[in-house]
Amino acid sequence: MRALVFLTLGICGFVLLGQLVAQQRATPDPPGPSTKPPGVGQQLGESVDHGLNKLGDKLRSGWAEIRQSVDEMGVQGRVYGRLHWDKAIANASIDVSVQNDNNVTLSGSVPDEAAHTTAVKLAQDTVGVGRVEDHLTVSGSGISTSPPKSDTFPPIPKTTPPAGVPRQ
Numbered sequence: 001m002r003a004l005v006f007l008t009l010g011i012c013g014f015v016l017l018g019q020l021v022a023q024q025r026a027t028p029d030p031p032g033p034s035t036k037p038p039g040v041g042q043q044l045g046e047s048v049d050h051g052l053n054k055l056g057d058k059l060r061s062g063w064a065e066i067r068q069s070v071d072e073m074g075v076q077g078r079v080y081g082r083l084h085w086d087k088a089i090a091n092a093s094i095d096v097s098v099q100n101d102n103n104v105t106l107s108g109s110v111p112d113e114a115a116h117t118t119a120v121k122l123a124q125d126t127v128g129v130g131r132v133e134d135h136l137t138v139s140g141s142g143i144s145t146s147p148p149k150s151d152t153f154p155p156i157p158k159t160t161p162p163a164g165v166p167r168q
Helices: 002-026 040-072 075-085 113-124
Strands: 093-099 103-110 131-138
Touching: 075 093, 075 103, 075 113, 103 113, 113 131
Parallel strands: 103 131
Antiparallel strands: 093 103
């Protein structure tokens, strides 16, 4: 009988040991350094992360270069650039001179009063400008936009209409 008890205990122990080994194999390894090579998804993710980091670095360095060039650019260059790139006054002949690093003098001519106002406003709003002296002249095109007076119209000659055209 003792032999039967030992045999039963041995079989039960063997079954329990088998279940324990199966459970150990089914449980995933805890996170940590992996010796397996990375999968395609992980490689793609790492590549995207690396590319975004490089792009961010390039944007940061590019922005720093732009800020430095604006800081190095003088007041005259900044005012000239703003006037040159404005469509309303791009073709106007405006000279920009600077005294004492922040007093700007505008001279030349602009086509109309709106362009005059725009040029002065742009100069005043430029970084580093303290005061603007306005020596601009408005040179009209010589074309009048107001209608002529009624007494300046030439008289309309009276003519007879061609044959076949009814009179009005």
